[in-house]
Amino acid sequence: MEKISKTILNQVITPRNPESYKGNYGKALIIAGSTQFGGAAILASSAAVNSGAGLVTIATTPEKFSAINSTIPEAMTLDYHNKKELLKAILNNKVIAIGPGLGTSSVAIGLVKAVLNNTKTDQTVILDASALTIIAEEKIPLQTTAHIIMTPHQGEWRRLSQLGIPEQTEAKNFEALHALNPDAVLILKKHGSEIYYQDMSFQITAGNAGMATGGMGDTLTGILTGFVSQFGYSLATIQAALLIHSVIGDKLYKKNYVVLPSKIIEKLPKYMNEFSQQTTNKN
Template sequence: MRIGTSNSTKILDSACVNEYKIPLIVMMENAVLSAFKHMDIENNQRYVIVSGVGNNGGDGLGLARQLTAHGKEVEVFIVGKIEKMSECSKINYNILKAMNIPTNIVDEENLEYLKCSVKKSDIVVDCIFGTGLEREIKGIFYNVIDIINQNKNKTYSIDVPSGINATNGDVLGICIDADKTISFEFYKRGFLKYDVKQYIGEVIVEHIGIPEYILEKYDDREYITNLDLVKNNIKEKNKFSFKSDFGKVALFAGSRGFTGAAYISTQSAVKCGSGLTTLVCEKYVQDILSTKLCEAMTLDIQNKEKVKKLISECDAIGFGCGMGDTEDTYTKLKYVLENSKCPVVIDADGLNCLKNKKDLLEKHPNRIIITPHLGEMARLTGYSISHIRDNKVDVAKEFAQKYKTIVLLKGYETVITDGNYTYINPTGNSSMANGGMGDTLLGIITSFAGQGMTNLMSAVCGAYIHGYIGENLSKDLYTVNASDVIAQIPFVMKEFVK
């Protein structure tokens, strides 16, 4: 699923009309028919359509025609000056007048009548403002939106809830509180903002007949990950496969009091299908875990000759879980990067020790994956957590471009980007919000990188599967722990391959 902004919507519309000669009224009618499918006409009878005078309003006027044709009671309210109505909206407006569908021009004197109609309706359809809105809402528009929010039964918004900036998610003074948003062609980037989730309701993205090659030509290269993408990247095991075909990986993890992080990251790589997995750790961690990790090997990090040989032979390395934010951790990371040639996935204390030494990332471009949460990203970038939360796509892309790394910025709707292509992960939920989940994710991503996925797809697929398992388990479990996820990895891998 593509993600788009108000600008990309404008560019796409212009290209369709001017380059490919697709009349705007055709696209509007396609939008009307696509939105009509989600009007729940089986369960509702009375509809109030509230339209502006732009093309988004034209969608609403077209919907009024379709709903009337299907036997529904429809009343239309238009907010704005009729003389400023767009050409396509005028066409639909004139059709409504010819069909004698009740149409009201909203002013201060009939706001009470609008309020009564909204109260009586089963569904209010919001088509006041579309994706181009950037100014703060005031006056009659403010009053209309407030009346809808205070008196509605349900509200369905077309393309974007009126009052929300489609690009950045800012609420421009007031916005429609939608129960459902039917968006066209793109999942709007503004919907990714945490604070806007309460206003957009269920989001449905519908296509309106724009050919795929046109969409590709004007693609912003920002997507929501889907299941097919993940399935297409998983490596199958066939009857000729050997363990060497599925990668040799090493996990540098653990310290005194944090042996669990070492165990979780290593075991998740094992369960994800790595051919050979080795935990590299301090001797006291090795003594605790060498018998518990039955399918993985362990290596004392002080055995420098063997460690150097292992690093040089690895197909992927995971680094940082439970190691401690110390100068020693930085020294070990520097050694790993300087003596390896494979992808290196860095998490937790591996990231924390870089906060004032990011030049190490610059020295090893195009082979590092970092997996910070908001706090770790704040320490790496110097931005506040609130700024990162509100601008997570831009912050992640900026960092990825500058340091030529893959950035997986964890949290609700995790962002994964190489600075060029960006994916938003739709899986996972708050039942997974507990210790060890990041260690599990690092093990999965390291395993995928070792199995030959690209660095970007390792992170994209790792995040998806990690969250997918957690979501499924949360149907029966109040809290989903790392060990629960690890136990399910082989089953989900098999499910996806099949």
């Protein structure tokens, strides 16, 4: 299993063209949150905005609009119960992330199916949290032609793959992933998170115990959304998104016993700028 080098950050995070506008950095739809779990939608969407997505729309339950609009004024909101508007948003965004705080209600099941049934080849679908649980419990096939990125922790991967945690070896993870969708990317969240894609596997050597707190996975989903939106879908982009999440976490852990997801989000623009400047200096 190949280790992911920090040089990937300099390769992916490049200086922005001075003649830019928001349309240059991608349109992203995040379908997240529920009455009980509104914070997950806020963290994922805030991470997408702070990691550079040009336009972010949050499809969630209307009870959470006020909290989202006051916390993330840069993002737009959409009622995910409105099927017509939701379908329009699914078709009009290049990156769709679904799952953080969504729950497993009949509404949530319908949302997962709507995404998988309507996304196309030039789109990327990021499946996280509740979306993965729904796919496992409802046995929903991953047959969309869109690029798929799955971000389970080991418990969610157990439900999807039918592999107990001790059985989640490199070989068996490949076998289970190929059975689900041979073209999908698996990010297995754990100590030393791993990426599986086709016949390649990678591991990060960053991350710390301070990051073991609620909302960390939602934040990673948002960073992935922001990175794919602006830098495009590629293995390098995915590696960079996973790595910067933990690299920032490690920097914060030097002076903090607990690393809060909101603090990682807050530092994203600063550290992305630093890595982009390192790219400039090398050139």
